[in-house]
Amino acid sequence: MSDKILHNITKISADLFCKLLGQPSVSDLKTQLYEQNVQIQQLEDQEKALYRVISKIRASLELETIFRTATKETCKLLRVERIAVYRFYKNWGGEFVNDFEFAEPGWDDVETLGKNTVWNDSYLQEHQGGRYRNNETLVVSDVYSTGLSQCHLEILEQFHIRAYATAPIFVGKKLWGVLAAYQHSQPHEWKKLEIQFLSQIATQLGFAVKQAELLAQAEQKAAELHKANQQQEILFNLVAEIRESLNLDTLFKTTVREVRKALRADRVGIFRFDPESNYTSGEFVSENVLPDYDSVITIKVKDYCFGEKYAVAYHQGRIQVLSNIYQAGLKDCHLIVLEQFQIKAQIVVPIMKGQDLWGLLCVHHCRCSRDWKTSEIKFIRQLAAQFNVALEHSELLEQSHFQANQLAQANHALEVANSQLEKLSKLDGLTKIANRRCFDEFLEREWNQLKRTGNYLSLVLFDIDYFKDYNDCYGHLAGDECLIQVARAAQTVLKRPTDLLARYGGEEFIVLLPNTNESGAIKVTKLIHKSIELLNIPHTRKNSSQDFVTVSLGVATQIPTAKSSTQELVNAADKALYKAKEQGRNRWVCAAKV
Known part of the structure; x- marks a missing residue:
């Protein structure tokens, strides 16, 4: 009997023996081991894919780019036919956002969900987000075997949806929307890893939206400060004009021109009451008006209602702000006067001469109604105060000092806002070192300079070994602290102001060394390696001799x-890093000559 036959008989006997004892056979154990290895490999592939997508998301501060990148990558990694983003309205209705969707070829023109398709789900509206408020996912492998209502099926059939999986997107604690994966051509048995991956991407999108909102708020604040600064600068110049000139006609013309430009109004005029009219008549003595509208200069205005009912209030400092003259409850006599000058909205501020009401500073909007901003009203109020100074010259010095101080404060606030915005765009929020965007700009600038001088440029690319295991073992807060300590340790090595340390993505860092040859770069690399080793951050792993x-x-x-x-140099450093990984980690490798 041959050895092979004897081996087969022995194997069969062993399998029968295991079955008699109620234990798994050797073949069963091998199958289970193979399946577990496949699951481990799938999990590892998913983690790598997730890190890639997260790195791409964090590389941009522009919301549309972030969502386009995330939906495209998720669609390809899950191998589904469409990824769409649904955003909730305040009433818990919502729409599929046009700029955020990605579909595979063949499905990108079939009833595209993302054509800002409004989809007001009555269940979601009634329950204010339903299951998604509890951070739950929804998985349907086949819409025809899940017991959906007929109306729901009709909507899904309209978009040729056969299977779908959805995960909520939270911005902070607020439910912002839903990330949805769709299969059109056939049913789809969703795997646990696929749903987990979809949920993780939805979480990262929530972080991205929050970051974009903070950036938008900072930019809006900077824009408001810039506009306030412009208004204060105009005000300051007008104050200087008042100080230097006693010619009211020149002063008025300058004022109405600059105010109309600053507020982008249709007409700005200065109205003077006839001295003996008891505030019942007067005329515009100066104006600046767009060509589309009539001039009001030298037109006599008679308004007996004003003298009887409103003069006292204006004398006491009243400011009239009308966003729409037809919704302000005005009397017909007052409306007739406003319509005479094509006025749809206006701001009217009193001009005082000493204790007397001298006239009115009027800002007119003629093309349509207008919601006036608080800053605009404040600006007009301040300007009118300067006219009071011009008409009563003794108050000039005090007012000019006040406005100069306001301008200085506005300039300082603008500088602080601009500085904060610049830091936000170029610093990594966690480690407080340069981010990827800053590194890319610095690399391009140094590359062009060294190309002219013919000097060396070196890169050191490094990342933390087994960082995912560290996060899994100690938690993400400890992981964040680890990244911060590693960044600080590496930063202490760099002594020259031209050297740059940046966070390249995830647990990956990069060092740029201008005017540094290979031996100099190796010296810096050894110092970085040693400085991080000296941190002695605990990291115990199975089957490893390293415990830090x-x-x-x-x-x-x-x-x-x-x-x-520049990309060739980055790629060379990246290949050298992976060689270091392949050789057992906790080491450095120098790339071949590029």
Whole structure:
């Protein structure tokens, strides 16, 4: 009997023996081991894919780019036919956002959900987000075997949807929307890993929306401060004009011109009451008006209602702000006067001469109604105060000092806002070192400079070994603290002001060393490696002789030329880093000559 036959008989006997004892056979154990290895590999592939997508999301501060990138990558990684983003309205209705959707070829023109399709789900409206408020996902493998209502099926059939999976997007604690994966051509059995991946991407999108909102608020604040600064500068110049000139006609013309430009109004005029009319008549003595509208200069205005009912209030400092003259409850006599000058909205501020009501500073909007901003009203109020100064010159010095101080404060506030905005755009929020965007700009600038001088440029690319295991073991807060300590340790090594340390993505960092050859770069690399090792951050792993956090590093050096590119240098450092990983981690590898 041959050895092979004997081996087969022995194997069969062993399998029968295991079955008699009620234990899994060797074949069963091998199958289970294979299936577990496949699951582990799938999980590892998903984690890598997730890190790639998160890195791309964090590389941009522009919301449309973030969502386009996330939906495209998610669609390809899950191998589904469409990924769409549904955003809730305040009433818990909502729409599929046009700019955020991605569909595979063949389905991108079939009843596109993302054509800002309004989809007001009565259930979601009634329950204010339903299951999504509890951070629950919804999975349907086949719409025809899930017991959906007929009306719901009709909507899904309209968009050729056969299977779908959805995950909520939270911005802070607020339910913002839903990330949805759709299959059109056939049913789809959703795997647990797929749903987990979809949920993780939805979470990252929520972070991105929050970051974009904070950035938008900072930009809006900067814009408001800039506008306030412009208004204060105009006010300051007008104050200077008042101080330097006693010619009221010149002063009035300058004022109405600059105010109309600053507020983008249709007409700005200065109205003077006839001295003996008891505030019942007067005329506009100066104006600046767009060509589309009539001039009001020298037109006599008679309004007996004003003298009887409103003069006292204006004398006491009343400011009239009308966003729409037809919704302000005005009497017919007052409306007739406003319509005579094509006025749809206006601001009227009293001009005082000493204790007397001298006239009115009027800002007219003629093309349509207008909601006046608080800053605009404040600006007109301040300007009218300066006219009081011009008419009563003794108050000039005090008012000019006040406005100069306001201008200084506005300038300082604008500088602070601009500085904060600049830091926000170029610093990594966690580690407080340069971010990817800052690194890319710095690399391009140094590359072009060294290309002219013919000097060396070196890169050191490194990341934390087994960082995912560290996060899983100690938690993400500890992971964040680890990243901060590693960044600080690496930063202490860099002594020259031209050297730059940046967070390149996730747990990956990069160092740019201008005017540094290979030996110099290796010296810096060793120092970085040692400084992080000396942190002694605990990181115990099975089957590992190291019980603290380590890093792997890749070094690349090149003299920039017209025929080479920055990407070649980055790629060389990246390959060297992965060689260090393959050789066992906790080491550095120098790239071959680029």
